[in-house]
Amino acid sequence: MQQKIIILDFGSQTTQLIGRRVRELDTFCEIVPYNKFPKDDPSIIGVILSGSPYSVYDPEAFKVDLEQFRGKLPILGICYGAQYISHTLGGKVEPAGTREYGRANLNFIEDGNPLFKGFDKDSQVWMSHGDTITAIPQGFRCIASTEKVKFAAYQANDEKIWGVQFHPEVFHSLQGTLLLKNFVVDICGGKQDWSPASFIETTVQELKQQVGNDKVVLGLSGGVDSSVAAVLLNKAIGKNLTCIFVNNGLLRKNEFQDVLRDYECLGLNVIGVDASKKFYDELAGVEEPEKKRKIIGKGFVDVFNAEAQKIKDAKWLGQGTIYPDRIESLNITGRTIKSHHNVGGLPKDMKLQLCEPLKWLFKDEVRRVGRQLGMPEHLIKRHPFPGPGLGVRILGDITPEKVRILQDADDIFIRGLREWKTENGETLYDQVWQAGVILLPIKSVGVMGDERTYEQAVALRAVTSADAMTADWAHLPYEFLAKVSNDIIRNVKGVNRVAYDISSKPPATIEWE
Numbered sequence: 473m474q475q476k477i478i479i480l481d482f483g484s485q486t487t488q489l490i491g492r493r494v495r496e497l498d499t500f501c502e503i504v505p506y507n508k509f510p511k512d513d514p515s516i517i518g519v520i521l522s523g524s525p526y527s528v529y530d531p532e533a534f535k536v537d538l539e540q541f542r543g544k545l546p547i548l549g550i551c552y553g554a555q556y557i558s559h560t561l562g563g564k565v566e567p568a569g570t571r572e573y574g575r576a577n578l579n580f581i582e583d584g585n586p587l588f589k590g591f592d593k594d595s596q597v598w599m600s601h602g603d604t605i606t607a608i609p610q611g612f613r614c615i616a617s618t619e620k621v622k623f624a625a626y627q628a629n630d631e632k633i634w635g636v637q638f639h640p641e642v643f644h645s646l647q648g649t650l651l652l653k654n655f656v657v658d659i660c661g662g663k664q665d666w667s668p669a670s671f672i673e674t675t676v677q678e679l680k681q682q683v684g685n686d687k688v689v690l691g692l693s694g695g696v697d698s699s700v701a702a703v704l705l706n707k708a709i710g711k712n713l714t715c716i717f718v719n720n721g722l723l724r725k726n727e728f729q730d731v732l733r734d735y736e737c738l739g740l741n742v743i744g745v746d747a748s749k750k751f752y753d754e755l756a757g758v759e760e761p762e763k764k765r766k767i768i769g770k771g772f773v774d775v776f777n778a779e780a781q782k783i784k785d786a787k788w789l790g791q792g793t794i795y796p797d798r799i800e801s802l803n804i805t806g807r808t809i810k811s812h813h814n815v816g817g818l819p820k821d822m823k824l825q826l827c828e829p830l831k832w833l834f835k836d837e838v839r840r841v842g843r844q845l846g847m848p849e850h851l852i853k854r855h856p857f858p859g860p861g862l863g864v865r866i867l868g869d870i871t872p873e874k875v876r877i878l879q880d881a882d883d884i885f886i887r888g889l890r891e892w893k894t895e896n897g898e899t900l901y902d903q904v905w906q907a908g909v910i911l912l913p914i915k916s917v918g919v920m921g922d923e924r925t926y927e928q929a930v931a932l933r934a935v936t937s938a939d940a941m942t943a944d945w946a947h948l949p950y951e952f953l954a955k956v957s958n959d960i961i962r963n964v965k966g967v968n969r970v971a972y973d974i975s976s977k978p979p980a981t982i983e984w985e
């Protein structure tokens with residue numbers, strides 16, 4: 473049986489990060505809403521209570537009955553989680569006066585506490601809380617303080633309960649992963665036995681059972697998630713999987729042919745549908761960004777449906793949905809703020825059941841699985857690319873000629889990123905989260921040889937990011953930008969000016985539309 477840690481989500485922005493850190497320890501974990509602790513699940517080996525935007529005194533504060541797992545499983549409370557345990561079991565929590573925010577250094581009150589095994593003296597942690605624990609329950613003891621926070625960490629004397637007011641899951645808690653490892657491995661007895669190979673083995677077995685001899689259709693996008701899902705399904709059910717890859721005319725230069733070839737090399741049963749003309753026709757003259765998105769989205773569903781209907785007896789729709797797409801985070805009103813469905817326009821009349829083999833994985837795990845499956849590195853490391861493709865990177869209306877200009881400019885930029893080696897041996901492509909060119913709806917004057925030109929301007933966009941929620945513009949070397957600008961202006965007919973977008977998200981977004 474696969475062991476798991478349960479992370480109770482009290483609505484903190486960093487709950488997902490706790491999950492990722494635990495998974496990095498090769499231990500399976502599930503993030504569940506604070507009030508959905510799974511009953512009678514013998515595979516659970518420990519419980520982590522997350523932070524929360526609430527104070528324990530707020531009337532709407534999220535409450536959990538600790539008795540569901542107290543005394544049965546080791547418990548770690550983080551920030552609000554620590555305050556909630558302390559408050560509920562007889563300690564005292566009060567407003568901190570000023571919010572305790574930023575770096576702090578731990579001062580250990582006792583030697584050898586298992587939670588801090590291997591920690592450096594004065595280890596740096598990250599604090600972010602408005603309330604603070606001013607008294608811990610009877611039978612608890614303080615195990616670490618910081619200059620400003622007396623009860624930075626505590627432990628129950630006779631129970632496996634720990635609480636920390638800092639955030640071990642964030643990067644600035646320099647030994648935070650070690651703390652989580654101490655909890656998950658030493659205290660809870662985690663075997664760290666999750667590996668891409670074991671995941672593939674069990675998932676292939678499960679898929680065989682789930683799908684049997686039924687037929688599955690799956691829409692490929694060229695991105696990592698749908699590609700890995702397809703390869704996994706292919707391993708489980710072979711020719712009963714039919715993949716559909718639609719060219720909406722808004723893909724990168726040569727992408728349709730290149731990716732189709734990659735898929736064929738991977739042994740996938742894939743149908744490539746070139747529907748460019750349909751999309752160009754429907755988009756002609758449309759300038760409004762949301763309208764363009766809707767047309768492209770609906771066009772995809774139409775083409776996909778038409779192809780899928782041809783596959784007789786298809787019973788399942790395979791999808792590359794991953795765990796972050798499904799985790800429900802709680803906002804301060806307790807309502808779901810993100811409930812993403814990869815399903816898009818799942819055709820209702822097709823009555824297909826969903827098959828999502830990657831639904832428990834984080835992105836980095838999907839990549840590890842892809843590598844283990846022997847997929848080529850350029851597919852695995854591929855940057856994210858928006859569903860509406862170049863359609864949201866051509867500002868204003870879309871024409872085949874504009875697509876051609878943008879594809880050429882984008883190709884020079886992306887190839888440049890892939891070829892430019894940095895000091896540490898990585899390419900610039902590997903160092904940025906996402907990059908692309910935007911075709912601007914303006915013309916400007918230039919001079920080429922003896923001739924005056926009046927042509928279009930493009931903007932280069934490259935960002936660094938961890939999850940696309942926030943992003944910074946990538947500080948690309950000037951020499952690189954100079955080369956790309958030169959190459960584009962010389963080689964792309966119709967462009968005589970190149971700008972570099974230096975806006976961060978927020979307040980800008982990654983895409984321009």
Ligand code: XMP
Binds near residue numbers: 765977980981982984
């Ligand atoms: P923004 O522009 O909101 O983008 O900062 C965040 C991430 O989402 C991608 N993106 C999209 N992906 N359909 C998609 O499938 C869309 O309509 C869409 N809009 C933005 C964007 O490329 C970035 O990775």
